[in-house]
Amino acid sequence: MPWSRRKLAPRQHVFLQGDDKNHVHLVKSGYLRLYALLSNGRRQIIGFKTAGDFVALESGSTYRYSAQAVSATELHTVPISAFFAVAADDPQFLLRLYNMVCDNLSAAHDLVVTIAKRDAEESMAAFLLDIEARALGRKGKSDFVSLPMLRGDVADYLGLTSETVSRIFTNFKKRGYIEVRGRHGIRLLNRRALREISDRNARDFS
Amino acid sequence: MPWSRRKLAPRQHVFLQGDDKNHVHLVKSGYLRLYALLSNGRRQIIGFKTAGDFVALESGSTYRYSAQAVSATELHTVPISAFFAVAADDPQFLLRLYNMVCDNLSAAHDLVVTIAKRDAEESMAAFLLDIEARALGRKGKSDFVSLPMLRGDVADYLGLTSETVSRIFTNFKKRGYIEVRGRHGIRLLNRRALREISDRNARDFS
DNA sequence: CGGGTTATTGAATGATATCAACTTACGTGG
DNA sequence: CCACGTAAGTTGATATCATTCAATAACCCG
Numbered sequence: 001m002p003w004s005r006r007k008l009a010p011r012q013h014v015f016l017q018g019d020d021k022n023h024v025h026l027v028k029s030g031y032l033r034l035y036a037l038l039s040n041g042r043r044q045i046i047g048f049k050t051a052g053d054f055v056a057l058e059s060g061s062t063y064r065y066s067a068q069a070v071s072a073t074e075l076h077t078v079p080i081s082a083f084f085a086v087a088a089d090d091p092q093f094l095l096r097l098y099n100m101v102c103d104n105l106s107a108a109h110d111l112v113v114t115i116a117k118r119d120a121e122e123s124m125a126a127f128l129l130d131i132e133a134r135a136l137g138r139k140g141k142s143d144f145v146s147l148p149m150l151r152g153d154v155a156d157y158l159g160l161t162s163e164t165v166s167r168i169f170t171n172f173k174k175r176g177y178i179e180v181r182g183r184h185g186i187r188l189l190n191r192r193a194l195r196e197i198s199d200r201n202a203r204d205f206s
Numbered sequence: 207m208p209w210s211r212r213k214l215a216p217r218q219h220v221f222l223q224g225d226d227k228n229h230v231h232l233v234k235s236g237y238l239r240l241y242a243l244l245s246n247g248r249r250q251i252i253g254f255k256t257a258g259d260f261v262a263l264e265s266g267s268t269y270r271y272s273a274q275a276v277s278a279t280e281l282h283t284v285p286i287s288a289f290f291a292v293a294a295d296d297p298q299f300l301l302r303l304y305n306m307v308c309d310n311l312s313a314a315h316d317l318v319v320t321i322a323k324r325d326a327e328e329s330m331a332a333f334l335l336d337i338e339a340r341a342l343g344r345k346g347k348s349d350f351v352s353l354p355m356l357r358g359d360v361a362d363y364l365g366l367t368s369e370t371v372s373r374i375f376t377n378f379k380k381r382g383y384i385e386v387r388g389r390h391g392i393r394l395l396n397r398r399a400l401r402e403i404s405d406r407n408a409r410d411f412s
Numbered sequence: 413c414g415g416g417t418t419a420t421t422g423a424a425t426g427a428t429a430t431c432a433a434c435t436t437a438c439g440t441g442g
Numbered sequence: 443c444c445a446c447g448t449a450a451g452t453t454g455a456t457a458t459c460a461t462t463c464a465a466t467a468a469c470c471c472g
Contacts, residue, residue, distance in 0.1 A: 036319055039405040044319050059308035064315065091297050098304050102265035105307060108314035109270065113242055113250050115321050116365035118429085120460065151419060159322035164460060166420055183418075183469065199245040324460090326428070357451060367429060372452055389437065389450075 001086050003078045008069040014055065017066045023077045025055040030073025031148040035156065036065045045157040047107065048149060050134075056080075057101050071148045115159045123158045124168045125198035128178065132188055144179075144187045207292050209284045214275035220261065223272045229283045231261040236279025237354040241362065242271045251363040253313065254355065256340075262286075263307050277354045321365045329364045330374045331404040334384065338394055350385075350393045 005028075008014065014025055017037060032049040046065055049055050055067055055075075087094040114126045135145045151169075152162040172178045177190045188194060211234075214220065220231055223243060238255040252271055255261055261273055261281075293300040320332045341351045357375075358368040378384045383396045394400060 036315070038319060038323075042323075044322050046315050046318055057308070058311055059305045060312070064312060088297055088301070091294055091300060094297060094300055094304065095294065098300065098307065099265045101304065101307050101311060102263070105264055105311045105314060106266070106270060108311060108318065109242070109252050111318055112252055112314065112321065113244060115318060116250050117244075117248075118365055159324055161461060162419075163421085163462080167460095170420070324427095368451075369430080369453085370428060373428095376452070 001078055001082055003076045006075050006077050008073045008075070010069055010071055012069050014067040014069070014075065015063050017063055019063050021056060021061055021063050022080055024057060024080055024083045025067070026076045026078070027051055027053045027055065028074040028076060030075075031070040032067050032073060033070050033149060033153055034065050034067050043156045044159070045153055046111070047104075048153075048157075054097075054100055057097060057104070070150075070153070111157075120158075120160050120164050121168055121171075121197055122200065123160065124154075124165065124172070125194040127154065127158060128172075128186070128188060129191065129194055129198060131186075132191075144181060144185045147184050147186050150183075207284055207288055209282045212281050212283050214279045214281070216275055216277055218275050220273040220275070220281065221269050223269055225269050227262060227267055227269050228286055230263060230286055230289045231273070232282045232284070233257055233259050233261065234280040234282060236281075237276040238273050238279060239276050239355060239359055240271050240273050249362045250365075251359055252317070253310075254359075254363075260303075260306060263303060263310070276356075276359070317363075326364075326366050326370050327374055327377075327403055328406065329366065330360075330371065330378070331400040333360065333364060334378075334392070334394060335397065335400055335404060337392075338397075350387060350391045353390050353392050356389075 003026075006014075008030070014032065015021075015023075027049050029051050032055065033045050034047045034049065034055070035043050035045040037043055048070070049067075056063060058064065087097060110130070114123050114130075117123050117126065131147065132145050149157075150162075151165045154160075155162040155165045158165070169178070169180060172194075173180060175190075175193070177188070177193050179187045179189055181187070209232075212220075212231075214236070220238065221227075221229075233255050235257050238261065239251050240253045240255065240261070241249050241251045243249055254276070255273075262269060264270065293303060316336075320329050320336075323329050323332065337353065338351050355363075356368075357371045360366075361368040361371045364371075375384070375386060378400075379386060381396075381399070383394070383399050385393045385395055387393070
């Protein structure tokens, strides 16, 4: 399968919402944000992609969202025709793609659940636990996790404002649940407490 | 492919979150709600399914959400092993499944966007337009559309409360945007206005 | 070290949840 | 077929929490 390498600087776009979809992308290193620009000008981030993740597996002839580098990012790009030509000949491969999209679907459902919590603290706690769990596949436990995205990215992902995100970071710090190092380093000190917040009932009987 | 027919009364479950996933389902008539029960007891509806829709195409060995009949529903049920045996032998069929899951993924993204609007009126306007568009495939224009689900379902779908949903219905009625007949009939009288609400900027410069 | 971007903090506003009372719709059985 | 009873929906008052606007502080790149 033919592919080409591509390097992106922060803020550079892989593609824009509405572009003709001619390629599928595989992230080799770095970090991407996928986002939709709403007609009202707001931005909804629908996911982040990191090394090993495929981008644009969905059907449709145009991209439904934009993909932009958060930090310096390398990716491999494959013409979509070649990609699906291989897939059509190799049911095994197609099945793997199928499962990847299924995983994306589950992730989207999780995002719905996280957003709809309607309590900023709950959403944030769930987000931090999720980010750490995803990173834990690579690193050792109880270590600092990299948070490459900006506060505004977290906000646009969870449906909050960057101020609220900032306030909750501060609040979690004060309560000793997390430790923050610089802008992009975070370490969870009290996962249990975060899990309780993430799971707590809005109408609490305490 | 072997399949069996199944009839469900309102409130009856097709399956529960956490059950072993042994079957795939195809809705023949009626209406289903798919929902996740959160650890805090709240319910997040992640989608509704109607005639022609497949349920449980996702990967994974257990159901990640529950499926329950809203109104009397008929469906065809296929053992998952048989289903994927056929799919593995028939790349054409597998590709169609792939595209269906992709559509589900897009729908989930749309839901994220709708919820994250964070303005109840915007979410509701988008919801009504979406419901009508989906139903319009079958019926003539400017007609009453069936809204089989309850107010509480809409609320749990959009991340609101049933009271808020109710208030907005009333409000849209008063403004002449919609007409409501009984509990389950609705007709959009002013799509343009609804679209403007759905698309309006929170920080409006008017 | 300096400039610009990003993040934090504060005060006030406003939208939606909550709690509670009341009304309507609808299916069931008489 | 009508009356009734229950579940669903509506409406109102209040409280809460996130947003908004604004000012300051920290970070990071050259």
